[in-house]
Amino acid sequence: MSESVLKLENADIYQRDNLVLSKVNLDIQKGDFYYLIGKTGSGKSSLMKTLYGDLSLQRGTGAIVGFDLKKLKEKEIPFLRRKIGIVFQDFKLLSDNTVFGNLEFVLKATGWKDKEKIKEKINEVLDKVGMKSQYYKKTFELSGGEQQRVAIARALLNDPELILADEPTGNLDPKTSLEVIELLNDIHKSGKTILMATHDYQLIVKFKQRTIKCEGGKLFEVEQKATV
Template sequence: MSQPVLSLKNVNVYQDNNAVITDINLEVFPGEFIYIIGKTGSGKSSFMKTLYGDLKLKQGEGTFVDYDLATLKERNIPYLRRKIGIVFQDFKLLPDRNVYDNLLFVLKATGWSEKREMDVKINEVLDKVGMKNAVYKMPHQISGGEQQRVAVARALLNDPEVIIADEPTGNLDPQTSVEVMQLLKEINQNGKTIIMATHDYALLMKFPSKTLKCDSGTLFEVVQRTV
């Protein structure tokens, strides 16, 4: 059996000094697609932030893409993030530069320097998400769904082991949400592990997968009813 990409034992997730989820025991293996669901304020985002180093793991044991979250030093957070891709609800594209320069910015920030290699990589990830024709467009010139596709492309730049998607369809209409989900599912079928927080239950029904729920300070697996 392969090693888990994420392993949490007796973990408590804190927001400030309040434990928002307690006693998490979880293993996620390569190639899995995991939903994290729960009401607003139930701790989903705090859970995700703990994985990518925005919140410190104060209690319990956790390893994520071979990094020990409990002993993670500030200086090592960028290296952890090179091994994961993050997709946010609000796209987080830089509004003052075009699609190409948005992706170039990330590559330079993560240590790339060869112009030709960067060009090839940018073309490759935009091709994967069907956005090659938008390479020189500004974010405001493309739709919300297209911006999110570019955000997914950005998450793929460093060929991450895991993609963390925090409410990636939260700002999109239902049809566009389905298109973005189809894209994420395709990426998952090509071998990428995806952990996705969502409160869009319609998507869960349409694209069923292993589901964990944050509720009353706990995180537990729920079995989806099939109609």
């Protein structure tokens, strides 16, 4: 029995008062990996923001990790975000804090109390992203790629049912972008569900996954052409 982690039906996506995507239908099952592509201004970011509660869903229906997006209340947003991991283009790390401190901050904010368990969890996620040996560094001392690895580790902290990656390679050079995508692919292979917005077509060709596209106010699945 497959399980929907994210389902939108006839959903209209607005950016303020502008309708940017109309009648969106999307069903992402547990264990899927989707790329979300489209030009700047095509609605990718607005769709992502609707999914993590930054923009409200005004028309149509939407459910994500057990939350009804149509009925989502302000006070429920933190609980929604505990069940999804969000990776942003600009990392959104606390720059004057250490790698460990950044992750500890999130765990404490989401109700973790036991010091030993916090330490164990942080070591576990840093190990997954290859940053365990750098736990003591301030994040401003890290390269862009290392900061994004820490941001991915942060997204994994509460064992999310879905990872939303919004242009995670947008600020990285091609080599580092490749490493970040390899990391996300490994995380996907371990059973995580991922929706990743990107404009980097090189990566999509290299690491083939299902692809959906925002264009002309619509969202549709793109057939991957076989590359010779």
